[in-house]
Amino acid sequence: MNAVEIEEAVSALARQPFDADEFPYAFLQAFGRKDVELKRLRKNNTSDVVGGVLRRDSIHIAVAAPGEVGATLAALRDSPKSAANRVKFLIATDGDEVQAEETATGEFRSFPLPELDRHFGFFLPLAGISAVRQIKDNPIDVKAVGRLNKLYLELLRENPDWAKEEKRPELNRLMARLVFCFFAEDTGIFIGDTLFTASIRQFSEDRAGLTNTDQVLAQLFLAMSTPTKENGNPTSRFRQAAGVKAYADVFPYVNGGLFEDAGAVPRFSRAARNYLLHAGELDWKEINPDIFGSMIQAVAEDDERASLGMHYTSVPNILKVLNPLFLDELNEKLGEAGDSVRKLRALRRRLSRIRVFDPACGSGNFLVIAYRQMREIEHEIVKRTGDDPKSVIPLTNFYGIEIKGFAAEIARLALLIAEFQADSRLISQQAARSMVLPLHKSGKIVEGNALRLDWLEVCPPAAPVTEERDLGGPTGQLALEESRLSDRDEVETYICGNPPYIWSNDQTAAQKEEIEISFSSRTKGWKQLNYVSGWFIKAAEYNSAHGAHSAFVSINTICQGQHVELLWPSLLRLGVHIEFAHTSFKWSNLSTNNAGVTVVIVGLSGNTKIRARPVLYSECENKAVERREAENISPYLVPGPDLIVRKASRPLAAVANMARGNMPYDGGNLLLSPEQVTAEIPTDRMSLVRRIFGSEEFIYGAVRYCLWIRDDVVDWAMETPSIAKRIGLTREARLRSSDVGAQALALTPHRFREMNAGNRLTIVIPAVSSENRPYLTAGLIGASDVLTNRNYGIFDGELWNLALLSSKMHLVWIATVCGRLEMRYSYTNTLGWNTFPVPPLTTQDKADLTRCAEDILLAREAHFPATIADLYDPEAMPDDLRRAHERNDETLERIYIGRRFRNDTERLEHLFALYTKMTASDAGPGKKSLSKSPRKRKEKAA
DNA sequence: TATCCGACACTTG
């Protein structure tokens, strides 16, 4: 269930007559609990409070005797079961009053039961939806979206032709107009606080199958788009000429794009009329343009409607982008200005020349928040100077590109609402009302594809500040200073946003083409770039040519692994550099059970440096944000030079070769469980079966087998029907695949895609493994065991290689240069092992390291049958194993620098320096590309 | 031939 559906269910519950026995279950049902679950709960209710119902991890709710609500809540709070079951909410009610408490925060609410719907936001975590403050306090946005959603769907049902592409813009425009009208009547923009809704109620007919609501709306819109006077004509005549009826004539002239032309209105069924009136009954004054906007935009998208606004990005997350990008600096300047009227006015002028441009703006979240924050700063200036409070920050300084028409429409509207709300809060209601009509220009939101549009056309560089408003206002002094300085002042542009992330395999042909246009002349590997890269390169171009600054939220892989090599040289070549960054953190939206995605924030400068020192933000364990200044931030988002580690097909250092395990590509037919082995494989064919290790088998000790059939024994294998059957099924599975490579593999259905295996011993390292373990967990498998593609292997290599893999040095390197799956380490041979800088090792070094590796293995052995996961549990790593690793690190680090490194920063610094040295001696002078240079390995048999 | 990736995708307390 989404928030809108829950709101409806809760509202219905609040209106129902109170049923003491049923209420707890009805309450849970309203928050999306399924019938089966409720049935189970009725049977096994573990509550120890009279009239109580307890659901683990969620709620302890009890119906109280009349007047005993407070006492019952106390009983719930005191119940040991509440804590033991980690309940999130305590609720008590007697049918008249409700008292509720959120256990984590201690937040308490008390209200009459019929008002339950006003507080439903408070309980949203029960449904797995993490509500933001505004929704908790006043769920107006959810209610409004719910009602408009109903209306939208009903209009589409009644007017199927409006669902067509060419009609959608008109429907979108209509919805935006309605929202504005609701807002206008509740904020006094229209005289009379129900003027709009009341007019529709009064002048449209309410008869089944026949309403003239569309005509009435058309009349009202006609009035709003027709001036009340022009060229001195008396009001009534000009509107009369347009055919405005008397009942519509009381509406003011609104226009401003939103009402530019009268526009068509679809037919309203009786239900649609009711939904319209129902929506009008809400108090739209309190609407949050950012929250409302991002929720409402889902109604126009067929595939997103089910989630209705669960993608709302909270203000703190948006500020993680906007604050370091420019707001922090403005606030700093505000502090420095103190009471100096001259400085304050200069800062205010600067505010009027700041442009914010979001080339993936959606419903305008980033723009709305930026606008609001800038108005706050301006307000503070006005308070100190006593100047005209009328804002000099024009909405026309806010630029956006949005591909979805409805969202673009909502973005323009959201900015208008944000402006009105800022005016009424920071100046006065009256001033806000007097300034708002006719609507002036809103943000310049262009509907289109950001990667196809020319950003210079959307947001032209150094555009003269053109305003409908006089910047200085009527107060003379400011206006005077204004004109004196204006031609010297420069326009500042800040590009921001959260563009879409799509990895190369999921891009459409059109999207691929867009990446091609931007990158094919810059990078060979453009086909592998994430779609978000397009925004980075366009921003970098804009920044570099026009001195703008940009900051985007992005999937974190943009700063990891192969992407660094694919993307960053193109960016750095444009002369931009990282001005600030936020290292990986989980991006959260309203739905908590949707794990979301791990992101970074990257702020790029223009080709000139304004910040003395770049700033690196990172989230600590307690969610607090740590701020570090650095000389430079590298594309890996670590302090350090702009060094890029390139894929290498062979090791740079004199270490063993590493290859990937074997991909089954079998539809599950070459793999066998132990039971299948006993059931299907005759004893005389057991030589065809080997134990196979994926990451999970290696880390958790699971047992899996496979058919491992070399070409020379195929015929012998095929003699066994059960084996022949499996090979046949593998062949079919491969033929079914759309992949050409897989089709080719169908010719050798007895084989894995690769057949890499060791003869004596195989050193294993899992491809993906948890970031919580203190070391990478490399190890050994038996001589006849094989690997899946989820492991890398060093086949028949020397044991000291295992010592390298098990070291802190290697972990630090992998953590920095390899890719990640969310936060997991994603190990690869080309990026992690082959590039790992190791100094030349003497025979003695190798002997010492071999000993260290053996000690680690022995320490593990001592805890048999503990799995790798048990042994490397960060909480419970055995001391002897920890000591063996310590000795290994000690030995290796002495080889590097003759002592232990002080910390990981020093380790990384040294590794990067060594990498630079090793690659420099390898490539010829002037040659920068190292990835392909075949490096001769000198395995000295010293 | 050999990958590196996932607005992920599963299992599990």
Place this chain on the structure above:
DNA sequence: CAAGTGTCGGATA
């Protein structure tokens, strides 16, 4: 049901 942590297949070089 959210925390924990690695499957699997393939388009691409």
